[in-house]
Amino acid sequence: MPVLAFSEGGHHEVSTSVTLLFSAILVAMIASLALEEKIHAKKSLIVGVFAIVVLFLGMVFEVVPGSVPVDILGETLTLPIYIPGIDWSVIAIILGSSLFVDVTSKSGLFTWIAIKLTKASRGEPRRLLWFYGLMTVVFSAVLNNVTAMIIVGSLTGVSLRKLGRAELMLGFLLVEGLLTNIGGLLTLISSVPNIIVGTAAGISFVSFFVAAAPFVVVGTALTIWMGATLFKIPVLRTDEERAEAQRQVEGFDENDGVQSKGFFTFATVMLCAFIVVIATTSVLPYIQDLGMGYVALTFAAIMLIRYKSSVDTYYRAVDWDLLGFFAALFVVINVMEHAQVLTMIGHGLEVIIGWGDVAGTGAILVASALASSVTDNIPLAAMLAKILGGMGTPSDSALWWSVVFGANLGGNITPIGSASTLVAVTIMHKNDLKVSFGGFVTKAVPYAAAQLVLAVLYVLLVLR
Amino acid sequence: MTQVDQFESAFRAATKAVYRPEPVALERVLIVTDLDPVDAQGFGQSIEAFLKHAAGARSATFQTIAGVEARSTGQLLQLVEDAAPSLVCAYRNLYSDGWKWPHSLGEALDLLTQTTEAPVLVLPHPKAERAADHALVNTNRVLAVTDHLAGDDRLVHWAAAMTEDGGTLTLSHVEDAQVFERYLDVISKIPSIDTDNARATIEARLLKEPTDYIDSVRDALAAANTPITVEALVQLGHQLSDYRRLIDERRIDMLVLNTRDDEQLAMHGLAYPIAVELRTVPILML
Numbered sequence: 001m002p003v004l005a006f007s008e009g010g011h012h013e014v015s016t017s018v019t020l021l022f023s024a025i026l027v028a029m030i031a032s033l034a035l036e037e038k039i040h041a042k043k044s045l046i047v048g049v050f051a052i053v054v055l056f057l058g059m060v061f062e063v064v065p066g067s068v069p070v071d072i073l074g075e076t077l078t079l080p081i082y083i084p085g086i087d088w089s090v091i092a093i094i095l096g097s098s099l100f101v102d103v104t105s106k107s108g109l110f111t112w113i114a115i116k117l118t119k120a121s122r123g124e125p126r127r128l129l130w131f132y133g134l135m136t137v138v139f140s141a142v143l144n145n146v147t148a149m150i151i152v153g154s155l156t157g158v159s160l161r162k163l164g165r166a167e168l169m170l171g172f173l174l175v176e177g178l179l180t181n182i183g184g185l186l187t188l189i190s191s192v193p194n195i196i197v198g199t200a201a202g203i204s205f206v207s208f209f210v211a212a213a214p215f216v217v218v219g220t221a222l223t224i225w226m227g228a229t230l231f232k233i234p235v236l237r238t239d240e241e242r243a244e245a246q247r248q249v250e251g252f253d254e255n256d257g258v259q260s261k262g263f264f265t266f267a268t269v270m271l272c273a274f275i276v277v278i279a280t281t282s283v284l285p286y287i288q289d290l291g292m293g294y295v296a297l298t299f300a301a302i303m304l305i306r307y308k309s310s311v312d313t314y315y316r317a318v319d320w321d322l323l324g325f326f327a328a329l330f331v332v333i334n335v336m337e338h339a340q341v342l343t344m345i346g347h348g349l350e351v352i353i354g355w356g357d358v359a360g361t362g363a364i365l366v367a368s369a370l371a372s373s374v375t376d377n378i379p380l381a382a383m384l385a386k387i388l389g390g391m392g393t394p395s396d397s398a399l400w401w402s403v404v405f406g407a408n409l410g411g412n413i414t415p416i417g418s419a420s421t422l423v424a425v426t427i428m429h430k431n432d433l434k435v436s437f438g439g440f441v442t443k444a445v446p447y448a449a450a451q452l453v454l455a456v457l458y459v460l461l462v463l464r
Numbered sequence: 465m466t467q468v469d470q471f472e473s474a475f476r477a478a479t480k481a482v483y484r485p486e487p488v489a490l491e492r493v494l495i496v497t498d499l500d501p502v503d504a505q506g507f508g509q510s511i512e513a514f515l516k517h518a519a520g521a522r523s524a525t526f527q528t529i530a531g532v533e534a535r536s537t538g539q540l541l542q543l544v545e546d547a548a549p550s551l552v553c554a555y556r557n558l559y560s561d562g563w564k565w566p567h568s569l570g571e572a573l574d575l576l577t578q579t580t581e582a583p584v585l586v587l588p589h590p591k592a593e594r595a596a597d598h599a600l601v602n603t604n605r606v607l608a609v610t611d612h613l614a615g616d617d618r619l620v621h622w623a624a625a626m627t628e629d630g631g632t633l634t635l636s637h638v639e640d641a642q643v644f645e646r647y648l649d650v651i652s653k654i655p656s657i658d659t660d661n662a663r664a665t666i667e668a669r670l671l672k673e674p675t676d677y678i679d680s681v682r683d684a685l686a687a688a689n690t691p692i693t694v695e696a697l698v699q700l701g702h703q704l705s706d707y708r709r710l711i712d713e714r715r716i717d718m719l720v721l722n723t724r725d726d727e728q729l730a731m732h733g734l735a736y737p738i739a740v741e742l743r744t745v746p747i748l749m750l
Contacts, residue, residue, distance in 0.1 A: 150471055154472040251479055
């Protein structure tokens, strides 16, 4: 496999010492991201500072040109290197999706679904865990991991207190946190690593779903079953207990958050349409060339018409830290590519891949998971996607899936492994549940280990 | 974690108190007077006739205590305890001529309301001639009075039980406007909070909860085939003057309110001024 293929595009020759210098900077950036909470700095600023430094050093060591000519509709524009270095289609998907979800949530649709499910559980704790678990997976798949955890986690706190079952909250929140990363595997747009790796590999939305769905189903069932067993989530035995639990959940009014029936219906239709259009983007005439980012932004714009006089409120609510982080990250990765750092890592990966189809693919998955458990999985996914793409890895290779599964599931090993597990821990603390870093790892490792074993088997036996 | 707060708020808002009707066990009614035996008997009969209009008191037995049966507050409390009534009826300023000045409940009634397990129906004084012309005739219009209605099932049980079949039960929830304005004044001095938005949203939320609860009362009583009409009165206002006006305007026959506060020995904050000042109609103090 031509590991250096991607570096043969006219890059400058780079000395080993310069490559090592940039490698050290990359390690420092990843370490800084891992210590994000400790240094009290947002991701966008951390990576932004590194982007500024590597761009400057890249110019000093003649690793990157200051600007590049870009041909647009036959007209050649000269753009600073950091503009075309950013994958704007990924940025468009994230911006459009987050705006769409934010406006849709104002219709009360998600709280309506959540409360309907709570009532359908009739307050039975075991059934409630299954319902909330399934809801977490579906919301993670359709919305995003963090929003899913916020919705289901906040409902968990309120409903378990209402049911007088606050002692079960830790088990519920932990299982939900872990399930966000399972649900995040379901579709191409369910998590950022999926978008990055799937886009780089050229995997369509439908192909991604077909490949990932069986694992998500089995992984979800396994995780909820383990949670119910390890946390001893009870089944109500007597009629009195069941009647009281039912009485408590009947006090929930699913319509309370629905301000307008018309907008509620419109949001429901639009959400279904969004999923259908995103799923079929690759085959829709004209749309397929504009991509999923265009679809996401279009749906966001349609929803914003409802709030046309106050759209600025929604613009302010966009996670600019996340978008800034991505933009800066793409710049850093781009410079690292020119500095031959990715080539160097690619050589290391080639050694692992050289262990064979089975051991190599499995090792990439486990290594991705371990790396994702201590730092952000997005730079990892971006870096590995770039490396695998540069190696000419075909889109049906199991290696792509090793990265996807490893990057997503690694977030379940530690509380800092993914943004959604971090949200789960924050909600735990908000509910006076004292869970330390070590305490989380101790509780989460059995689930994460089971999920990783399942993922390795699945990738090797089904996807390879 | 602002979004966590937002969703928690949405889910808390969706958690509503739902009324579930329960029958009130009104078996023995004890009428306490400081009158001579003959007058006491006449007074007792008039109260019995009045209370027989209440749906919950139709099968109750009535007993009247005359003034000679208790010479001190201690003896009176003992008599009440021995009788173990499910409802005590009395009037203000027992064993005193304090009824001539409308400024107190009198020692006996004050203690009765706080020491007996049973609710106390405070009647207009038989000699004071302050009763409204529509008072003590029937219980066609009953007004439940509180500033915290949502979830107060017991108040509604009793108010419904006191309402005559075919009558109207008005469930009122009056938020103290002065307290509300005091908080809004503080909010108006905090730059990070939009005062107009705070006023609108807090007022709407304060009034929505009792309104939703009254809806659930209406639904539950209808489902139980209780033949009374439930009206809602939910507003910001000045509680005492608003209730005084309502009694006149709607010709209210009985007020029902909570008296006890688990955290103190004295009467509940709103109950005392109402019991002292609204002397024209019977007041059921729970």
